[in-house]
Each structure stands twice: as structure tokens, then as C-alpha cells.
Amino acid sequence: MNIIFCIDEFPPVFWGGLGTYAREMTGRLSRRHVRPAVLSRNTGNLPLSDLWNGIPVYRPDVLKTNDIIPYLVPSGVESWNFPDQQFFMETIQYNQLGAYHYIRTFHQAKKHSFQLVVSHDWASATAGLIIRENLDIPFIFHFHSHEQGRMENPSQIITDIERMAAEKADAIITVSHAMKNALVKLGFQEEKIHVVHNGVDPDSFSPDLFTVDSISEFRSQTGVHDSPMILYVGRLTPVKGIENLIRAMPEIAREIPDVKLVVLGVGELENRLRSMTEELGLSDSIIFTCQHVSEQDLKMHYAACDCAVFPSKYEAFGIVCTEAMAMAKPVVAGVLGTSGFYEQVTIHGDEQNGFHVNPHSPEDIAKHLCILLKDPDMRKKFGLAGRKRIEKDFTWEVAADKTAAIYHQVHNPKQP
Known part of the structure; x- marks a missing residue:
């Protein structure tokens, strides 16, 4: 045909x-x-x-x-x-x-x-x-x-x-x-x-792509070093909920002082987000990479993070979540309103691979990110469950x- x-x-x-x-x-x-x-x-x-x-x-x-x-x-x-x-x-x-x-x-x-x-x-x-x-x-x-x-x-x-x-x-x-x-x-x-x-192509987005040494080098170059790393990937636009993620960071930083949030994306909110970061005294905690990167660099960002967060207020599907799951990373996803994340992120039983949050609530975002960052065993378990879910249903x-x-x-x- x-x-x-x-x-x-x-x-x-x-x-x-x-x-x-x-x-x-x-x-x-x-x-x-x-x-x-x-x-x-x-x-x-x-x-x-x-x-x-x-x-x-x-x-x-x-x-x-x-x-x-x-x-x-x-x-x-x-x-x-x-x-x-x-x-x-x-x-x-x-x-x-x-x-x-x-x-x-x-x-x-x-x-x-x-x-x-x-x-x-x-x-x-x-x-x-x-x-x-x-x-x-x-x-x-x-x-x-x-x-x-x-x-x-x-x-x-x-x-x-x-x-x-x-x-x-x-x-x-x-x-x-x-x-x-x-x-x-x-x-x-x-x-x-x-x-x-x-x-997603699970062979292309795979947790086995990078060595421990190459990930460590990338984290050092990015300014994360050995700190816990949260990754946001997406457009810097209101519907993606990025402003509430920035508002969540003071609470996260109080709980986990050396935390780093890496923001990877471009959009009309860039200047506002940078100003918010300075006003909240978070310049040492938030790293902005406001540019388009190669797919290989994108994969390295996923590989280097401890968890990924996507607090969208609306998301028809959300392929960034799929990519993070394929890289065996636990995810925190906004699920109010129209949200395809709800169908990707399982929050119960042995298949749980992350948390659902209210994208309009910085407190809810902070709470669940802190839970993940404080529990390495949970992060590993959720990451492996997400990877299995991708291989079965989301290729x-x-x-x-x-x-x-x-x-x-x-x-x-x-x-x-």
C-alpha cells in the first residue's frame, strides 16, 4: 500500500x-x-x-x-x-x-x-x-x-x-x-x-550505553559531580510545569543540601526561570542547559541522572518519560488533566516505576522527589521496572x- x-x-x-x-x-x-x-x-x-x-x-x-x-x-x-x-x-x-x-x-x-x-x-x-x-x-x-x-x-x-x-x-x-x-x-x-x-527503541536508549567512568566525567563537566541529580527534559513553556518545579527546589534543597537539578530545554520561559532561580537563592542548585543537544548527549543526561521529573500540566503522551524509563530511571510525572504519563508510570505493586504528582503543587513535587533521592534501592527497583515496561509495551x-x-x-x- x-x-x-x-x-x-x-x-x-x-x-x-x-x-x-x-x-x-x-x-x-x-x-x-x-x-x-x-x-x-x-x-x-x-x-x-x-x-x-x-x-x-x-x-x-x-x-x-x-x-x-x-x-x-x-x-x-x-x-x-x-x-x-x-x-x-x-x-x-x-x-x-x-x-x-x-x-x-x-x-x-x-x-x-x-x-x-x-x-x-x-x-x-x-x-x-x-x-x-x-x-x-x-x-x-x-x-x-x-x-x-x-x-x-x-x-x-x-x-x-x-x-x-x-x-x-x-x-x-x-x-x-x-x-x-x-x-x-x-x-x-x-x-x-x-x-x-x-x-522508544530500547536498543538505542539503553542503560548499558555508557561506562561508569564516562558518566562520572560527564557529571563533573556539567557541574553535578557526586551530588544527587534530578533531570528535567522538555520545553521551557508554562504547560510543562517547569515553574512549579523551580518553586519545589527550596524544599528539596533543605532536605538534600547538595542536590542538583539539571534543566535541559529551550523556550520562552528561560529568562524568567533564571530570574526565579536567583531570587530563590538556588544558583548553586540548578544548572541550565538551554540549547538543543544531540541524541547522544540526551542519552548521557538520562544515564547520569538519579531520577527524572516531568511535571506537565498537559501531556498527550510525553516521549521524554518513555526515554527516561528505557534508560532505567525512576520518574516523577504530573498526571492531572490530560496526561499520557498516567499510562506510562505505574505507581502500585512490583511494576511501580515512579510517582504521580499534582503538577500545580510544588509541595507534592518536592515530597516525591525527596522520597526517591533518599532511597537508592527504590530508585534502582523503579528503574528496572520501568525498563521492563518499555520492552513489553512501549517500543x-x-x-x-x-x-x-x-x-x-x-x-x-x-x-x-
Whole structure:
């Protein structure tokens, strides 16, 4: 089966978890008789058309439209700042150009035929909708998150794009039961929604990757040395709960004076978080690494930490948690509201691999981090349990099997 795979991030572009998803899933789908041709955003320095590991990729160049943007932006976007208006118009434009490419060049020239088109989140939804309408092929829409959950002030037009894609889709795939429940509450058709958890490659993210000496050297270079190390990985944005983690640190430092929190991420809150750290007198306890790092460096951060914390107020899935678990690290995760962490982090019995916390409560975050940091046997036990959970339920192989099965079922609903 040949499919058009519309996604906003594709290697070498990685802005978040979507790029990782695209990298890990496309090749695995190909091995399951689902051959994707990718449509993705061009960041300006990438070829228009190329092959990535044998997979055709088309990244249309977008035209400069700054002078006419005020005349083109739809209602609701005209109040955005100009860079955001630019981004929105470039998104719509590359969707249209990419859809045209696949409709005309491939389908009508008979060089290729497609049985299915899939889009991932709002930024590639319009391409899928255009292709669906013009080629009259089934359409699947993937929700990796949704606007009304990830934004404090959700955009009405992005919300409308998501709803239109969901209504027109023959099937919806989302990343957690928590996300499915959120979509159902918003009125989406429950019978159309399938849950496929994201995953991780347990051979790539493995606690055996690094030697004790290399971890010790990294800790020294980072400024952690022999201190207990808490790791936060994620965007520095309000929905990730990072401000309450900083507010939790005075209590943690009182209980464990030599503790170090390593913050790995970028985002609009960086300056505020640095100011909070100084105001709270925590400059010696919090280490900021506010930059994108290589995947190898990311793995080393996981390997070096004693525990990982993800106090998100909203998290459709949360692949950073999956990665930490694969590295055999205990995790403390925020689980109020829509949270895929709830499905990853088990808090009872022999399979317990971490704690659930209220992401709005610095006290709750501090309490459970202190419990972990004071008990090395618990950390080891939880870490090993998390690793086993990953190997059983949260690999990319499992995700690819389930996704390919849904694609084939939508393409051929009469097939058992």
C-alpha cells in the first residue's frame, strides 16, 4: 500500500517529539507493506525533493508573501503578531503546494498511485484534506496533541482546522487513552478514534550505553559531580510545569543540601526561570542547559541522572518519560488533566516505576522527589521496572504494528 505521509517535522528537522516519531515510524511502516511518501516543511536550506533512507520526501519552497499577508490572513489570525502570522501563512502555503505536487505530478501523471493519505496534527492537516478531496482516497488524522489542551489561550482557527480534519477523517489515531477521552469530551466521534502509544527503541536508549567512568566525567563537566541529580527534559513553556518545579527546589534543597537539578530545554520561559532561580537563592542548585543537544548527549543526561521529573500540566503522551524509563530511571510525572504519563508510570505493586504528582503543587513535587533521592534501592527497583515496561509495551515496533494494522483496515475495511 502506498500512502502520502504529511508531517510538519521530518529528519533532519527536529523541533520536538514529532520529528522523532517520523524518523522512527516511516521505515518501520515500510517493512509492514505501508510505503510512505513524505510531505514536510522546508526550513529554507533543504532540497525540494530527495530520498531519506529510501523514502521519497517532498519539501516545497514557500514564497515570500510579507507584503500581502495583511490581506490574506483569516479572521482570528489578524490579531497575532507578525512572525506568528508569517508562520501560519507559510504553513498553509506549503500544505497547498505539497498537496498540488502529489495530486498532479504523482497521481495524474500515473507515476505513482496512492491508497491512503495521513496527516499529523494541525500543521499538516490541510494538505491531507486537499489530497483527500481531490484524489478521493481515505484520510487518517493523527492527534499527537490538541490545541485546547496544549495552549492556555487556544487559537480558534487552529481548533477549527483540527475539528475539520477529524470530521473528514475515516479514522483518527491518537497517542494515549487520556487524549482519546479529551477528544470524546470535545464531541469527536469515539468510534473513529484509535489509541496507539508512542514508543522508544530500547536498543538505542539503553542503560548499558555508557561506562561508569564516562558518566562520572560527564557529571563533573556539567557541574553535578557526586551530588544527587534530578533531570528535567522538555520545553521551557508554562504547560510543562517547569515553574512549579523551580518553586519545589527550596524544599528539596533543605532536605538534600547538595542536590542538583539539571534543566535541559529551550523556550520562552528561560529568562524568567533564571530570574526565579536567583531570587530563590538556588544558583548553586540548578544548572541550565538551554540549547538543543544531540541524541547522544540526551542519552548521557538520562544515564547520569538519579531520577527524572516531568511535571506537565498537559501531556498527550510525553516521549521524554518513555526515554527516561528505557534508560532505567525512576520518574516523577504530573498526571492531572490530560496526561499520557498516567499510562506510562505505574505507581502500585512490583511494576511501580515512579510517582504521580499534582503538577500545580510544588509541595507534592518536592515530597516525591525527596522520597526517591533518599532511597537508592527504590530508585534502582523503579528503574528496572520501568525498563521492563518499555520492552513489553512501549517500543516503536509495537507502535508500527498497531499503526500499520489500522492503515490496512481503513484501506480495505472488508479484510479481516
